[in-house]
Amino acid sequence: MASIFSVKHVMFTGVCKFRSTKFVLLKNVLSTPRFASTLSRTPGEYDYDLVVIGGGSGGLAAAKEATALGAKVAVLDYVTPSPIGTKWGLGGTCVNVGCIPKKLMHQAALLGESIHDAKSYGWQIGDNVSHSWESLRDAIQAHIKSVNWVTRVELRDKKVEYINGLGTFKDAHTVQTVTKQGERNLTARYFLIAVGGRPKYSNIPGALEYGITSDDIFSLNRVPGKTIIVGAGYIGLECAGFLKGLGYDATVMIRSVPLRGFDQQMAGIIVEEMRDKGVKFLHKCLPKSVEKLDSGKLKVSWVNEASEEFNDEFDTILFAIGRRALTKELNLENAGVKIAGDGEKIDAVNEQTNVSHIFAVGDVLYKKPELTPVAIHAGRLLARRLFGNSTINMDYDNVATTIFTPLEYGCVGISEEVAIKRYGEDNIEVYHGYYKPTEFFIPQKSIVHCYLKVVALREGDQKVLGLHFIGPQAGEVIQGFAAALKCNLTVNALMSTVGIHPTIAEEFTRINITKRSGKDPNPASCCS
Ligand code: FAD
Secondary structure, eight states: OHHHHHHHHHHHHHHHHHOSOHHHHHHHHHSOGGGHHHHTSOTTSSSEEEEEEOOSHHHHHHHHHHHHTTOOEEEEOOOOOOTTOOOOOTTHHHHHHSHHHHHHHHHHHHHHHHHHHHHHTTOOOOSOOOOOHHHHHHHHHHHHHHHHHHHHHHHHHTTOEEEOSEEEEEETTEEEEEETTEEEEEEEEEEEEOOOEEEOOOSSTTHHHHOEEHHHHTTOSSOOOSEEEEOOSHHHHHHHHHHHHTTOOEEEEOSSOTTTTSOHHHHHHHHHHHHHTTOEEETTEEEEEEEEOTTSOEEEEEEETTOOEEEEEESEEEEOSOEEETTGGGTGGGTTOOOOTTSSSBOOBTTBOSSTTEEEOGGGBTTSOOOHHHHHHHHHHHHHHHHSOOOOOOOOTTOOEEEOSSSEEEEEEOOHHHHHHHHOGGGEEEEEEEOOOGGGTTTTOOOTTOEEEEEEESSTTOBEEEEEEEETTHHHHHHHHHHHHHTTOBHHHHHTSOOOTTOSGGGGGSOOOBTTTTOOOSOSOSOO
């Protein structure tokens, strides 16, 4: 009798709280022991079941999933303008100043290349083809505004409360914000920190006054002109690639190595390819100062390894030296949430911080891939665990990614150097090869950097540890193989897969030369 009463009681209180989906509520309340302590609180004690701080990829995905499962959710999203005053709407980095505008600028640059290729395919195109920065920028910004709008409508339709305010913790169950309507305190059973990050600036004179970052480039109200990009991570190289492709002089300043964290052989090939396309590189150099000249140009000074000083004039200096997680603004100490060893990010186990009802997803997480699909996937799975009785955790291993440089680089799994470190050189086999994309023949495009490699264990069927591909459409090529890797792909399976001819993805099914063999990895012909 007592147990029937308590189930009914739980159902009743759950219905009061969520006002929907009794079934899901009952499942929640009766399960997921990790969260049982918070569920024993008095019903109605909190304004929301979940308050999400940050309306970007991870936060929005979690919020929408949580409301679909019957939770009452609010999302706070606020964009602090960049030092030159750039700001944007709802949706976070990816939509506004990341993946989307970047891919569109990359596409614009590729189209420029295609116009030249088209002539050799018989298209009659005059020599005076020009590009308008303003038209491209306006088209991209119009697309972004439409996505901002759709995102807002979607939140309203899904009954997620959107609050355009900066959230800070007042205590472990209260977030404070200031909106146009005044100050608000929001209490919640659970919180999700999904605040992402913002670009860093070099600590040199003139950096903040005259520099821009990826936050500004996609909406820049003037042509970028001759540009120096400080930083050779993927964002720096991508920006340099599309700027050069659009016809601007582009120089990349590298402090140590390009594409740190990626396979360094592949990184080297990407740099060579970009150099061949006209991007300049300043290796082992550090910026020293930025000064505005009367002409309006920027005088940028830098030093090399030998402390020799150089300078040149540029129209734009773009800093791409890394990103800072936006945790300082959150007053995490008021909630008792600890910061990781890097002094900035949040170290969470299955997205749960050291405070059991406060979670984190996306770029703010310590030592996790900073990628949109990662943030989205982790946010959704978390919402299902909190409100849908799921026990499925996020798997951060073997996440595929692509760098959208002029010749793209897609990869999944580990690099050759990590494989050697982890398993020992004698225990891994690296298959590699250069290849000739059919489309490159007629315009006689350079094939010297079209290269791929497969890093595998040496024994047995040779389990694949990493796939690396440089070439056109690398993201499209790698995505399918990423699923295969999740299913424990082996070299044996790759070799017994029949390719699709003539494609570039089929090159993975044709691999047969190991680095160890010392054989020439150049292709004999296209079809053998
Ligand atoms: P975000 O999307 O950054 O969202 C966080 C939101 O929270 C922001 O709107 C922020 O203003 C807001 N916020 C911060 N603090 C507060 C606060 N206290 N209160 C209220 N709101 C707050 N990823 C890919 O997968 N593929 C790509 O090709 C790719 N290209 C990129 C290119 C560039 C130039 C950049 C910069 C990033 C790129 N990324 C790419 C990375 C991707 O954008 C991020 O991984 C992703 O956006 C992270 O999502 P998030 O939810 O963690 O944070």
